[in-house]
Amino acid sequence: MSGATRTGPPGGTPPPGAADATTxxxxxxxxxxxxxxRGPVLRAVLGFAAPLTLANLLQxxxxxxxxxVLGHWVGVDALAAxxxxxxxxxxxxxxxxxxxxxxxxxxxxxxGARSRRGPATVATALALAAAVxxxxxxxxxxxxxxxxxxxxxxxxxxxxxxxxxxxxxxxxFPSVFAVSAVFALLRGLGDSRAQMRLMVGSSLAxxxxxxFYVVVLQLGVAGAALAxxxxxxxxxxAGLVLLRRRGELLPRRSPGGxxxxxxxxxxxxxxxxxxxxNC
Numbered sequence: 001m002s003g004a005t006r007t008g009p010p011g012g013t014p015p016p017g018a019a020d021a022t023t024x025x026x027x028x029x030x031x032x033x034x035x036x037x038r039g040p041v042l043r044a045v046l047g048f049a050a051p052l053t054l055a056n057l058l059q060x061x062x063x064x065x066x067x068x069v070l071g072h073w074v075g076v077d078a079l080a081a082x083x084x085x086x087x088x089x090x091x092x093x094x095x096x097x098x099x100x101x102x103x104x105x106x107x108x109x110x111x112g113a114r115s116r117r118g119p120a121t122v123a124t125a126l127a128l129a130a131a132v133x134x135x136x137x138x139x140x141x142x143x144x145x146x147x148x149x150x151x152x153x154x155x156x157x158x159x160x161x162x163x164x165x166x167x168x169x170x171x172x173f174p175s176v177f178a179v180s181a182v183f184a185l186l187r188g189l190g191d192s193r194a195q196m197r198l199m200v201g202s203s204l205a206x207x208x209x210x211x212f213y214v215v216v217l218q219l220g221v222a223g224a225a226l227a228x229x230x231x232x233x234x235x236x237x238a239g240l241v242l243l244r245r246r247g248e249l250l251p252r253r254s255p256g257g258x259x260x261x262x263x264x265x266x267x268x269x270x271x272x273x274x275x276x277x278n279c
Contacts, residue, residue: 048190048192049192050192051192051193051195051196052187052192052195052196054196054199055183055192055195055196055198055199055200058196058199058200058202058203059199059203061203061206061207062203062206062228062231063082063086063089063228065203065206065207065210066082066206066210066224066225066227066228067079067082067083067086069207069210069211069214069215069224070082070214070221070224073214073215074214074220074221077156077157077158077161078161078220078221078224080154080158080161080162081154081158081159081160081161081162081164081165081221082165082221082224084149084152084154084158084159084162085149085162085165085166085169087152088141088145088148088149088166089166089169092133092137092173093176093177093180095133096130096133096177096180097180099129099133100126100180100181100183100184101184103122103125103126103129103181103184103185103188104184104185104187104188105188106118106122106188107119107122107123107184107185107188107189108187108188108189108190110122111188111189111190111248119188119189119248119249120249120250122185122188122249123185123243123249126181126184126185127181129181130174130177130178130180130181131174133177134173134174134176134177134178137170137173137177138170138171138173141166141167141169141170141173142167142170145163145166145167145170146159146163149162149163149166161220161221164220164221164222164225165221165222165224165225166225168221168222168225168226168229169225169228169229171229172225172228172229172232172233175229175232175233175235175236176228176229176232178232178236178239178240179198179202179232179235179236179239182198182235182236182239182240182243183195183198183199183239185243185249186239186243189246189248194242198235198238198239198242199235201235201238202231202232202234202235203231205230205231205234205235206227206228206230206231209226209227209230209231210223210224210227210228212227213226213227214227
């Protein structure tokens with residue numbers, strides 16, 4: 001073979017840069033090679049958005065299912081109580097949803113850049129944010145929940161049922177916001193289908209559990225709230241197992257074999273350039 005047609009140096013050595021590209025590709029999980037930026041734009045976006053839209057619609061069935069079960073088997077007051085609590089619940093969830101969107105965008109940036117430590121950092125920060133927000137909402141619900149419900153005009157039996165419903169839901173806020181955090185991480189990884197599948201299972205579980213707790217166990221409005229909490233807990237656990245198996249949020253080793261972590265700068269950080277890193 002002549003030198004004009006040779007693709008690399010003699011001896012079969014790959015051209016400059018090929019080894020680095022091969023190493024990066026080998027060290028990148030398949031889930032990170034998102035197809036969202038490949039192929040026709042409309043097909044790629046719709047393929048991502050359609051499962052996400054369905055998942056969001058299914059998420060709204062949580063309180064709808066609770067209201068239907070309460071209205072049919074408990075009474076009008078219980079149905080009205082569910083309607084009173086719903087705006088407060090959606091407010092807390094909506095605020096956190098906006099927060100998780102920022103984390104999802106950050107994770108998508110790290111995923112697209114094939115960062116080795118970025119995804120794990122984002123996941124850790126999001127878990128902390130979910131825990132803090134759950135604690136804040138729990139304290140507000142337990143200390144000022146009655147006052148907030150009275151602002152809606154609820155009185156008598158409706159107010160009592162609404163307080164029971166909100167108080168029971170408050171204990172499940174960690175699970176509820178953990179589900180939102182898991183879904184944000186899946187969106188950041190470009191996997192809206194996994195979110196859809198989890199939401200389908202969660203909605204069905206909530207419907208069955210609401211009927212079981214309210215009709216079979218006769219727990220009333222507390223049973224409807226307990227169904228939501230139980231379904232959210234199961235969904236959060238399943239989502240965490242899924243993310244663990246994917247492995248994309250775990251710190252990965254650099255080509256040199258060490259686990260990527262924060263870069264250490266020398267004492268002369270202001271006079272010396274930052275050390276290079278393959279992370």
